[in-house]
Amino acid sequence: MKNKNIVINVRNLAIPIVVENLLFMLLGFIDVFALSQVNGTASAAAGTANQIISLCNILFSVIASASTIIIAQCLGAGKRERASTITALSLTFNTILGIVISIIIVLFNKSIIRLIGAQDQAFDYATKYLAIVGMFLFGQSILNSASSILRSHGYTKISMYIVVTMNIINTVLDLIFIFYFKWDIVGVAIATSFSKLVGLIAILIIVFTKIEKISVFKRLFPLPVKDFIALLKIGVPSALESLNYNLSQLVVTSIVLRQLSDNEYIAKNYVTSITMFFYIFSLSIGQASQIVVSHKVGNKEFDSAYKTGKNSFITAFILSMFMCLLGIVFREQLLGIFASKDAFSEEIIKIGSNLIILNIFLEMGRTVNLVIINCLKGAGDVIFPTGAAIFSMWVLSTLLAYILAVNCNLGINGLWIAFACDECFRGILMLMRWKSGKWRLKSVA
Numbered sequence: 001m002k003n004k005n006i007v008i009n010v011r012n013l014a015i016p017i018v019v020e021n022l023l024f025m026l027l028g029f030i031d032v033f034a035l036s037q038v039n040g041t042a043s044a045a046a047g048t049a050n051q052i053i054s055l056c057n058i059l060f061s062v063i064a065s066a067s068t069i070i071i072a073q074c075l076g077a078g079k080r081e082r083a084s085t086i087t088a089l090s091l092t093f094n095t096i097l098g099i100v101i102s103i104i105i106v107l108f109n110k111s112i113i114r115l116i117g118a119q120d121q122a123f124d125y126a127t128k129y130l131a132i133v134g135m136f137l138f139g140q141s142i143l144n145s146a147s148s149i150l151r152s153h154g155y156t157k158i159s160m161y162i163v164v165t166m167n168i169i170n171t172v173l174d175l176i177f178i179f180y181f182k183w184d185i186v187g188v189a190i191a192t193s194f195s196k197l198v199g200l201i202a203i204l205i206i207v208f209t210k211i212e213k214i215s216v217f218k219r220l221f222p223l224p225v226k227d228f229i230a231l232l233k234i235g236v237p238s239a240l241e242s243l244n245y246n247l248s249q250l251v252v253t254s255i256v257l258r259q260l261s262d263n264e265y266i267a268k269n270y271v272t273s274i275t276m277f278f279y280i281f282s283l284s285i286g287q288a289s290q291i292v293v294s295h296k297v298g299n300k301e302f303d304s305a306y307k308t309g310k311n312s313f314i315t316a317f318i319l320s321m322f323m324c325l326l327g328i329v330f331r332e333q334l335l336g337i338f339a340s341k342d343a344f345s346e347e348i349i350k351i352g353s354n355l356i357i358l359n360i361f362l363e364m365g366r367t368v369n370l371v372i373i374n375c376l377k378g379a380g381d382v383i384f385p386t387g388a389a390i391f392s393m394w395v396l397s398t399l400l401a402y403i404l405a406v407n408c409n410l411g412i413n414g415l416w417i418a419f420a421c422d423e424c425f426r427g428i429l430m431l432m433r434w435k436s437g438k439w440r441l442k443s444v445a
Contacts, residue, residue: 010312014288016156021284023163025276027170027195031188032273034174036338040266042185043338045125047269048118048257051250052130056101056137057144058242063093064144066235069294069378070227070444071152076298083152085219085227087212090145092220093228098141105134116250117257125185132189139193139200146203151291153211162202170195230444237382241373241389248398252415255402264412267351270338274352275359278327281319282367285312286374293378302440309375309434313368320367324360331356351412358416365423372430380442381433388429397422 035043067090074083105112109130118126150159170191177187208214256265289312296305327334335352339345373385397418404414433439 010285010288010292010308013151013154013156013291014285016160017151017287018280018284020156020160020163021287022277022280023160023167025280026167027192029273029276030167030171030174031192032269033338034178035185035188036270038178038184039125040339041121042125044266044269045118045122046129046185046188047272048116048122048253049113049126049130049133051116051246051253052105052112053133053137053140055243055246055250056105056134057140058239058246059097059101060094060141060144061242062235062239063090063097063231064148064235065238065377066090066231066233067145068148068152068291069234069380070230071149072291072294072378073298073380073444075152076295082227084212084216085224086231087149087207088216088219089224089228089231090149091142091207092217093231094141094145095138098138101141102135102137105137106131109134117254119257122257129185129189132186133193136193136197139197143196143200143203146200146207149207149211150203151287152294154291155206155210156288158206158210159203162199162206165202166195166199169198234377234380234382234444237386238377241386244386244389244393248393251398252401255405256412256415259406260411263347264351266339267335267348267355268412268415270335270348271352271355271359273338274327274334274356275363278323278359278363279320279366279370281323282316282363282370285316285319286370286372288312289371290374290378293375297379297440297443300443302437305375305379306434306437309372312375313371313431316371317364317367320363321360324363327356328360354413355416358413358420362416362420362423365420365425365427368427368430369423372427372434376430376433376439379439380444381439382442384433384438385426385430388426392422392426396425 031046032043035046067086070086071083074080074086110127113123113126113130147159150156173191173194174188177183177191181187183190256268289308292308293305296302296308331353332349334356335349336345339348339352376382376385400421401415401418404410404418405412406414408414410417
């Protein structure tokens with residue numbers, strides 16, 4: 001009976017998270033799709049600029065992701081007051097960090113895009129997009145923290161409803177700005193920023209009516225230094241893993257921009273947008289499992305936490321492979337949605353079709369990492385996944401990508417082979433770590 005409750009808990013959390021993640025991904029997908037109907041270069045440039053936004057989101061996740069784990073463990077251990085202190089710390093820190101990052105992006109967006117390697121029209125499009133979206137990044141920072149707090153308390157459905165609202169606003173504004181006002185990438189950037197600000201206001205109202213009161217910030221005086229250090233101990237290693245991934249992807253993007261053809265560059269961005277939906281279940285189940293594992297580890301239910309991770313991985317793997325096979329069957333139709341307006345659409349579809357076939361090997365490893373790494377983090381075991389990521393992402397993902405794509409003349413296919421090697425290597429290590437049980441000694445509550 002106990003095992004049944006575990007499955008139900010993960011499932012009940014995962015279903016709203018699946019919808020939320022799906023809709024959040026659609027925010028970027030709709031932007032890329034809408035632009036692809038007008039200009040393939042603008043669409044790809046938005047994808048390039050969003051890699052910078054992803055890097056910023058990693059900085060915002062340092063405290064946000066740590067607060068998810070610690071709040072959940074504290075609730076599992078019955079320490080409600082400490083959970084409130086962590087909430088106040090998370091929101092305050094991310095507000096300050098978000099404002100600082102927004103200022104940096106506004107002042108240096110051209111230098112950042114030039115550093116990646118974008119040139120000519122792609123450079124102009126990417127800088128316009130980054131300048132506008134970057135101006136409102138502080139909202140994304142606060143949104144990350146608030147969403148983490150809601151999830152820790154089990155309010156995953158509320159987050160889902162907020163993202164639904166954001167998507168509706170973003171889609172409507174995209175259509176109006178692009179097809180009526182002809183604002184192309186500028187319109188997309190404004191629509192994205194405005195929809196996220198609306199979501200931010202809504203989620204803060206929920207946090208301060210259902211979970212905490214505004215007076216929670218009184219807990220910051222005097223500053224709870226030990227709690228802040230605990231957040232950093234969990235958050236920094238967790239963020240380093242994501243930071244390494246995105247930095248390595250920026251280097252890979254630079255390789256694509258400098259060494260590969262324009263069609264390969266465009267195909268890469270289209271395939272990246274499509275394959276996000278292949279791992280949607282793994283990502284969501286992993287996030288739900290992290291919350292459940294955190295609660296169980298806080299309550300010292302280690303065997304139950306282990307079974308949660310194991311069952312979650314099996315479920316995620318089956319769903320992920322099903323999505324990959326579905327994508328392979330309909331790969332040309334999926335790519336045709338984006339590439340139909342491009343002058344070299346047939347070549348782009350051919351390049352992208354090969355990548356979608358290769359992608360199934362990448363997803364095998366990524367499924368393990370998305371679920372098991374989240375479970376390890378939920379238990380407080382953050383150093384091992386980060387160490388493995390630093391080695392694997394730079395040696396197998398980035399260096400091997402350059403060797404295969406450029407030196408071995410495999411082009412864009414070489415990149416995907418390298419990505420698959422990285423994910424599978426780390427996946428094997430993570431499964432071994434989870435089975436070893438060393439995470440049982442890492443609780444932070």
